[in-house]
Amino acid sequence: MVGVVEQERRDTAKAKPPYIHRIGLSPRQPQAPNRDLLLKPIEFGSGEEGRSRPDPFYLYIDRFTDGRRTPPSTIVSSPQKLDADAFVQTHYQDIVSRIISQLTLKEAVVMSSTSTKLRRAWIYHPNLYLDTSIVFGSSDRHKRVPSTETFIDTVNFILRMHSGLGVNKLAVMFELRKEHAHDIDGWVSFAVTSKARVVTLNFSPYHGSHDRSYNFPCHLFNGKSGSHLQVLQLDTVTLGPSPPGFCGFANLTMLTLENVLVLGDLQFLLKCPALEWLTIRMCSQLHNLYAPEPLPRLTFLCVQDCAIDKIDVHAPNLTTFKYRGRFKVIIALRECLKLKTASIVSPIEDNLYYIFTELPNGLPHVERLHVNVFVKTQIPGFTQAPHKFINLRHLTMRITYEIAKRFGRNAVLQLAYFLEAAPFLVDLHLDMLCLDFYESRPARDVIMNRPHYSLKRACITGFNGNGGQVALVKFILKNAVKLEEMVIDPKGRITNQMMGEHKGRRMIKEKLVPKDKNGLLVIL
Numbered sequence: 001m002v003g004v005v006e007q008e009r010r011d012t013a014k015a016k017p018p019y020i021h022r023i024g025l026s027p028r029q030p031q032a033p034n035r036d037l038l039l040k041p042i043e044f045g046s047g048e049e050g051r052s053r054p055d056p057f058y059l060y061i062d063r064f065t066d067g068r069r070t071p072p073s074t075i076v077s078s079p080q081k082l083d084a085d086a087f088v089q090t091h092y093q094d095i096v097s098r099i100i101s102q103l104t105l106k107e108a109v110v111m112s113s114t115s116t117k118l119r120r121a122w123i124y125h126p127n128l129y130l131d132t133s134i135v136f137g138s139s140d141r142h143k144r145v146p147s148t149e150t151f152i153d154t155v156n157f158i159l160r161m162h163s164g165l166g167v168n169k170l171a172v173m174f175e176l177r178k179e180h181a182h183d184i185d186g187w188v189s190f191a192v193t194s195k196a197r198v199v200t201l202n203f204s205p206y207h208g209s210h211d212r213s214y215n216f217p218c219h220l221f222n223g224k225s226g227s228h229l230q231v232l233q234l235d236t237v238t239l240g241p242s243p244p245g246f247c248g249f250a251n252l253t254m255l256t257l258e259n260v261l262v263l264g265d266l267q268f269l270l271k272c273p274a275l276e277w278l279t280i281r282m283c284s285q286l287h288n289l290y291a292p293e294p295l296p297r298l299t300f301l302c303v304q305d306c307a308i309d310k311i312d313v314h315a316p317n318l319t320t321f322k323y324r325g326r327f328k329v330i331i332a333l334r335e336c337l338k339l340k341t342a343s344i345v346s347p348i349e350d351n352l353y354y355i356f357t358e359l360p361n362g363l364p365h366v367e368r369l370h371v372n373v374f375v376k377t378q379i380p381g382f383t384q385a386p387h388k389f390i391n392l393r394h395l396t397m398r399i400t401y402e403i404a405k406r407f408g409r410n411a412v413l414q415l416a417y418f419l420e421a422a423p424f425l426v427d428l429h430l431d432m433l434c435l436d437f438y439e440s441r442p443a444r445d446v447i448m449n450r451p452h453y454s455l456k457r458a459c460i461t462g463f464n465g466n467g468g469q470v471a472l473v474k475f476i477l478k479n480a481v482k483l484e485e486m487v488i489d490p491k492g493r494i495t496n497q498m499m500g501e502h503k504g505r506r507m508i509k510e511k512l513v514p515k516d517k518n519g520l521l522v523i524l
Contacts, residue, residue: 123163130155131173148176152183159187164194171200171233177212178238188220195228202235204259213261218268219243227251234260242268253277253297262286269295281305289313304345321363327354331362339365345372347400352414356421360387367391372398389422396429398494401466412468416475419452426454428476432462433494434469447475455480462492465507473512477520488512489524 132151151174170191176184184201191199203214215238221229226249233256241264242248248271255272258281266286269275270293279302280286286306291313298315304324311323311331318336323329324345333339342363344355352375363369369392395418415430458476463469477486490504508523 123161124166126166126168128158128162128167128169129171130158152180155187156183159190164190167194167196169198170196173200173202175205176203176214178214181214184214185217185220188217192220192225197228198231199229200233201237202233204236213238215240218246221249223247230254234258238263240264246271248272250274255279257281257283259283265290273297276300278302327351331359333362334364337365339363340367342366343370347372347374356417357387360389360421365391368394370396374400390424392422392425394427395422395425398431399433400494401432401434412466413447413471413475416447416472419455419479420450423452424454426456428455428458430460431493432460432469433492434462434464434466449479452480453482456482456484458483459487461489462494463488463490463504463508465503470507470511474515477515483520485522486520487522487524491524
């Protein structure tokens with residue numbers, strides 16, 4: 001990249017030259033063109049049969065057309081065959097566009113240095129990923145201390161030299177703050193004027209106060225200026241209230257907010273009628289996600305690690321919902337009639353009671369539910385589910401049981417309440433990490449036997465012979481009248497643990513096999 005950029009700098013002589021290192025290939029990006037193909041000259045039909053060209057520009061043609069060179073006679077009506085120069089001149093723009101579109105920015109710059117014909121080809125690159133691997137030659141921040149000034153100067157230079165035509169993506173990934181707002185605003189303005197469809201601003205890893213975070217300029221996208229934006233990804237910025245008269249993002253389909261200081265309640269979502277995918281992570285100041293008016297095209301909603309109190313979204317076409325965080329949240333998605341898949345994760349909070357009592361009311365239409373929960377107590381005095389998962393068909397649970405003073409003998413058996421709460425459940429899969437090896441069975445009156453007429457398949461992993469586990473398997477074998485298969489694996493899946501595997505197999509042989517009158521048990 002050094003030679004090309006230095007030549008461009010000498011030609012333009014506009015600004016203080018940034019210090020740009022020679023770049024390498026990022027392991028995350030597609031690899032460079034096959035060296036064997038590049039070294040093989042390309043033969044074109046012409047007056048001199050089999051004439052080869054040493055210019056690397058021609059070598060790239062074979063790489064990106066998969067070796068298929070269209071005979072010139074099939075392209076033009078003239079009976080005379082075009083020589084190589086005429087062929088390239090006729091299809092130059094198409095060839096360059098195809099080559100550039102299949103390269104990363106770094107590869108495009110490397111290619112530009114191999115041929116005078118391609119010296120400025122990189123300025124038409126559609127995808128601008130600007131991070132430390134571009135500026136400093138390596139994405140490993142430990143190899144050198146990146147200079148913020150150098151990074152900003154380099155990005156300014158690249159965007160100034162870029163044609164601004166055909167830009168698809170602009171991604172800036174570097175630790176920047178609000179004191180760099182003047183330059184960042186210029187980059188955002190470049191994305192607006194070049195009609196970029198994807199904009200990513202990732203200013204992590206910054207772990208300080210949000211007081212210094214960059215304030216995203218929604219006003220630059222107002223009116224027709226924001227009509228081309230389809231994907232917006234923000235990390236470690238501040239998102240303030242919508243400016244007066246803000247028209248929203250008419251064609252925005254995907255919005256990702258991570259570690260964003262949200263000042264307000266994201267009411268601008270109501271001005272994103274095309275939004276299909278919404279992800280919110282680690283936004284500690286967002287307490288309510290409220291959209292009273294329909295988001296007609298939203299199909300995916302993910303809220304993770306936020307101090308949120310309520311999620312109330314009217315999305316008639318929502319099909320997938322993912323939540324990770326505390327169980328004090330109120331989930332109100334009753335109006336989402338097409339919501340079929342949900343994932344609820346709280347691996348450090350002991351509140352299985354919430355799953356039984358609150359979720360059925362907030363997610364009544366879910367057919368497939370995944371739950372990751374931490375348990376160390378039993379549900380006191382709980383004998384019947386107050387609400388039911390009427391539509392639930394498939395349930396997967398990852399459960400960690402901790403040894404504690406309040407750990408009840410029926411803490412595992414209480415999972416049988418799901419047969420009460422989900423009367424039409426067909427598949428039940430329980431991945432357990434049970435740290436208690438207490439063999440005594442729970443009291444007989446912990447739960448009443450009631451037939452379940454829908455469950456066909458059940459699976460329990462991490463079976464170590466705990467008394468509650470044994471009682472749970474017996475309960476399912478006795479009450480699931482249409483059960484076709486009961487799979488038990490003493491080996492755990494949560495941490496791939498083998499703790500208690502020998503004891504688990506012994507307890508299966510002694511306690512469960514004699515109860516399997518219909519041959520439904522499958523021991524892995």
